[in-house]
Amino acid sequence: MKREGSVSFLVLGLSILCLSWFSDGYIPPDSYLIDCGSSANVTMEGRVFLADSQASKFLSTPQDILASASGSGSSSDVSQLYRTARIYTGTTTYSFSISQIGRHWIRLYFGPFDYSGYKMSTANFGVSATDFVLLSNFSTTSTVMKEFSLNLTSSTLTITITPSSNSIAFLNALEVVSLPDTLIQDDASILPSGKYQGIFTQALETVWRINMGGPTVSSGNDTLSRTWVPDQSFLSSSNLATNFSNIGAVNYVSGGPTQDTAPSTVYGTCTEMNSASNPNSNFNVTWEFDVDIGFQHLVRFHFCDIVSKTLNQLYFNVYIDSSAVVTDLDLSSVSFNVLAAPYYVDLVTSTSKSSKMQVSVGPYTANGAYPNAILNGLEIMKLNNSVGSLSGNVGVSPSGSSSGNNTGMIAGVVVGVLCALVLAGLLFLFCRRRRRRLASQGLSKSWIPLSINGGTSHTMGSKYSNGTTISVASNLGYRFQFGAVQEATNNFDESWVIGIGGFGKVYRGELGDGTKVAVKRGNPRSQQGLAEFRTEIEMLSQFRHRHLVSLIGYCDDKNEMILIYEYMENGTLKSHLYGSGLPSRSWKERLEICIGAARGLHYLHTGYAKAVIHRDVKSANILLDENFLAKVADFGLSKTGPEIDQTHVSTAVKGSFGYLDPEYFRRQQLTEKSDVYSFGVVLFEVLCARPVIDPTLPREKVNLAEWAMKWQQKGQLEQIIDRTLVGKIRPDSLRKFGETAEKCLADYGVDRPSMGDVLWNLEYALQLQEAVVPGDPEENSTNMIGELSPQVNNFGQEDINVSTTQFEASSMDDLSMSKVFSQLVNSEGR
Template sequence: MAARNLQQLFLFAMLIICLVWFSNAFNPVDNYLINCGSSSSTIIGSRNFSADISLSWTLTAPKSIMANTSSNSVSSFDTPALYQTARIFTRASSYTFPIKRQGRHFVRLYFFPFIYQNINLTSANFTVSTQDTVLLYGYPTREGATAVRKEYSVNIAHDQLIISFAPLSNTSLAFVNAIEVVSVPNNLINDTAQTVNSRSDYQGLSEQAFETVYRINMGGPYVGPENDTLWRIWVPDKKFILNEHFAVFKSYSGSIFYEGGETREIAPDVIYNTATELAPTNTSNARFNVTWHFDADAGSTYFIRLHFCDIVSKALFELYFDIYINTYMAVSDVDLSTINSNILAAACYMDFVMTMTDSSSNLTVSIGPSSLPNFLPDGILNGLEILKMRKQWKLIGGALALVIVAACVVCIMIRRKKAGKKQPSKTWSPLSINGIMSQSLGSGLSDGTNARMALNANFGLRFSISALQEATNNFDESCVIGVGGFGKVYKGVLKDDSEVAVKRGNPKSQQGLNEFHTEIELLSRLRHRHLVSLIGYCDERNEMILVYEYMENGTLKNHLYGSNLPALSWKQRLEICIGSARGLHYLHTGQAKAIIHRDVKSANILLDKDLMAKVADFGLSKAGPELDQTHVSTAVKGSFGYLDPEYYRRQQLTDKSDVYSFGVVLLEVLCARPVIDPTLPREMVNLAEWAIKYQKRGELDRIVDSRIAGTIRPDSLRKFGETVEKCLADCGVDRPAVGDVLWNLEYVLQLQEVDGGTEVNSINRISGLPTQMHHMSMLESETVRESGASDSSDVSMSKVFSQLFQSQGR
């Protein structure tokens, strides 16, 4: 009877807590709740899901289908009404949501693959993405034909969120039953957490996108959306415990205290009111842990949040325990009293980042007794969240970017027309060069000249906006030769008939301003035959414009795929790779401090009229580490598919990050396909992952561009594959320097051109480079340094190779 009364008292306390929560519920600025494929709104608890048919402004879905089901199995779901209708997409479609407050949002997607007329949604296969992140790839998931609620936490930095659904083939479909887009507090995810594997801090989490994989209520019941401040779902932990005999479940009916930065949005009271504790023992010699086991994806990175609230202690400073994640000690001798300002029943949490190995798919979290003397074994855990980090990329080019840029141009033209001769106000400071403001440069020269010389001759010309308008026919759309993250690139012709490439940026973009400064300051002191030359710049009238030498043959990417250009021969491709490697080698070694490009890709390798390669786009470049350091700690920047996974995981940038990206470019050159292609089968989507499997099996010849497959000598292909494999090593220390990559590419070319020759065993390994090569590399770097900005590319290794291949050599 007493136990029943205690249970009733606990339930009454939970009711009071829920009433308190409702009176202080979080009110999101953005709160879009959509019942897809429905003709009427649906009420779920206190929330109203609007029918998407009534929101024509948000849906772009050509030939979509409104479907419904009366399946009895729907009634067993948490929110059955949301699964009874669906919007079916036969081609790429999207929902667009205006964002009132940029920052962190929950995006929730509901799926139930029912049968509608002759359409069986269990065979649907599609991808879901935002402007910045692939949320879901290749539905159906492992859940099969059951209801699926996917939750993502994304940082939105746009005025709109576009959620796109794209079938993965011409015969497949996409669908969705319901969508939530809800703003949440930005401090829900802190920027820094401890990396379990390396015992270092992981930074940049506030900008990351996450997928909720597990959200667990330790020692307590299922918690549905209506009992959570942010409408989350928490499931009981019992099925995840490896040995339930080692655990006891605790509940608490008192008040929960929130100290410091903790709030009920971090986790509601109902989570902190229950806990799983180590089973009691009367001896300090008992050593056992409570362990929870979860399935995970090998090679993926997870954000892990542990929630604590000491609801078991009778007094302060009597509870000490250790925390383990997989085989690693995450924290030892945890004392919740000191964390919570000497208050019992106070909420707190700890954040960790864990990167799974390529061979492990098991993730475990454990609490165990501390090794401190005079304390009985104990430990608690109240809640656990495991979020998978989603890969993000820098959007460059594409139809969407063209539409957005074109719309921006139209808006700007309309505004300028209305403004008449009124000059727009400055939104950024004039460029400062060596402490001298650019507006003061050449102020005594006539405005009639095309350009004005900077005080520092290395900065080249400062163009007037009128000169560049004349050169590009007032930035006519017919002059556009490319579109990038910084802005559009126009072909221009100056008064002296010289052709130039004019890159016009968006002056209101802070990132654009950073890239503008970086590009000018960097290229002003770099001159190399295989780096695109900066001719000048313009920073007047709120403009950010860079002027480069014109490269007649465009990007390497366009010559490999996506255009009707003639196929490059294997020799031409190797020569382009060699030229690019020379440019990168100069960046890494030609200055007192290495310069790391950070955005090496085929779209940033340009070709002149003779197909000579030049590395371009230095807006993301960064100075390398000091001599006494191994890396530079910095936020991750780069392009999806080329990004060094070690840099992505650890946020530690080295010159080997460029080597990884260049290795991906080498595969593009060989296979002539995009680095990421979501239209292909899952195992083929990522070029680097797919191709390296063939390389390790000795079958690289099977994926060579069919247009050149029969023209490559086996030895040349084998050495090329070995070079690529080294570049794509998981750890940066295992990758060769770019100078070594250059040497090997020269050797690959010689193997291709030699008649009847055999490979020289003494140069069969990347790690064992001949003395001649290192001497030549040093000679090349010294030549560059002594001449300031000279062209070092004429210093060739051809003489070394000719000695190796000719019997009379040496």
């Protein structure tokens, strides 16, 4: 059925005006706006661009040439920013002080005109910023603005403009402005499948920013001063599409996209299928865009279901170049079950082999839904290539000089490189021989004490000095030299890789004394990685517990971020549940693993002055040693809990999809109960032995937590357990386990048990599995959760091992409930 736009363009204009009046907007810590060549400040859409003379303190140039378009035949409608320009006859740099590291816009404005013998339309030049090439061999005959975003990691940004040989360069205006940290996340999917890691460290160039179904949204009506252009000229078959507008319906939900993600004038308009009241319509709406060959692109799809009257009406597929990238998308289910809640999807394409990119949306009708599909907005951003360039294969500090004029220089560079290689080879052989000689003397690994939180560390001597070997447990707080880590991992032998995560690769290794270790090597340019690196060291330097993976040391030489842990022989809990072909574990073994992990988390929550919230509890972060003892690992996202007089910590949402506490996601308020929720998902994962999110399954089964909770609430949990456990779990044990998991997954944190309560119930479920307890008066009840929490909560200060063997020592044939309670409560028995 064909819809007509429900809001006129008059109302749309008023909405845009209201946005500019009432939007809170983002206030950037750094904001440099320069009108190059201008003698006075210029105000454009509410923003003030400084006169060139006021910006001279940022500039280093061989010659001052300030140009004006006055009298040069420029039309009266040319933007004020393009009426003046600065001309550069040699290499020029702008240096800006950066008050807050993070991603920043760099916007360059070019509008060529003739001035005093200089023809800007024939200019050819390059522009670089820090480690990235933004433009090379650039020229233009028309007005254009180039927008880039870089993740700045130092206190100074240097932008270099380099004219080509026998040419000039020019610039009409320049912006350097901070961006919100949440705008570009490091969680995009990469085509054809998988997760893309490293967006934080990439330079991006905005190629297209499109407002589907609506008019141009100018920079003055966007909180981040972006311009969104209409989509009509990009449609492949405009007759297959129709526009729809309902800006007033847009509902920004806490925890979801904000006005900074995209304004309501984008989310409130869309292009949808023109199905013309035909329930048998089956076609895609397609747009085509020009892109540069040889680059990957970050494609951000903006969605907002402003067309449906009720939830779960709209289902559709999303395509890039005819490949389905999102199937059976139901905006209701991903947008907090709220109509018209904004939502976006980030995808990174493979390296482009064509100069055209097609984006499509089409219907999903397998479930009988009416054929329709929408798209509200689209952004396409180019990622820098392997040499740090957004413009061809030119490296940093591009030079436009022709090859003919640089033959001598190239020859000199080649000779210099060859000499450097020879010297490097000789130096390598010398260092290798010296390292071997030192190793034979027991001096190859030099340890430097680690200082945490600004405290003073005291050198305790080399681990290998005087032939004394210090135990692994006492090595905490020591720093490895990079050469020692190389030796331990056989120079980071790829065949020694035992895992790959968001932080980096994990290698198995062996120290000189035979101690086996796991070596996690991070990306030193990743801001997220640096934060995780510091957090991991700070957290694990404070805690020692039997059920927490021990940190042996770290290395930060040569811009490396390396963490060295005790080696866990049996890998992750996840690998023993599904996907790896390893033998299935018995129900008793699984319960013992869950109990061990619960002890570790309970210690985190209660064993220190302030609770520590793990924030990334999942089966992949529960590791198993040679005896299948469970230990919680990966504290890179951990957060110190609230103060005594507070109920939560307000923080950006981080974690793993499928395990994430929905209350934390909605409110961005973190508590220990967020870990409890994630652990509840792990419990069902252990029971069912399947991924927590599996998009290949029917809709009702995709999310494990939702699916398992439905069966638990029907009292039929046995219907979905791991088939290898069928007939091997005592009903009472299964019932107690299911009740515990259900409590963990309560919608609100206040309704969830503490980790101490969870631990008690898991231990009880194990006893119910190991022995029949006659006359249990409460066996169908959950009211025992919390009854013993005062006693349980007292064993957080040290590694208190509540071993199941204590119960096995009793006569299990005639064990009564009173005996079970007495052994659990008696602190001396622990």
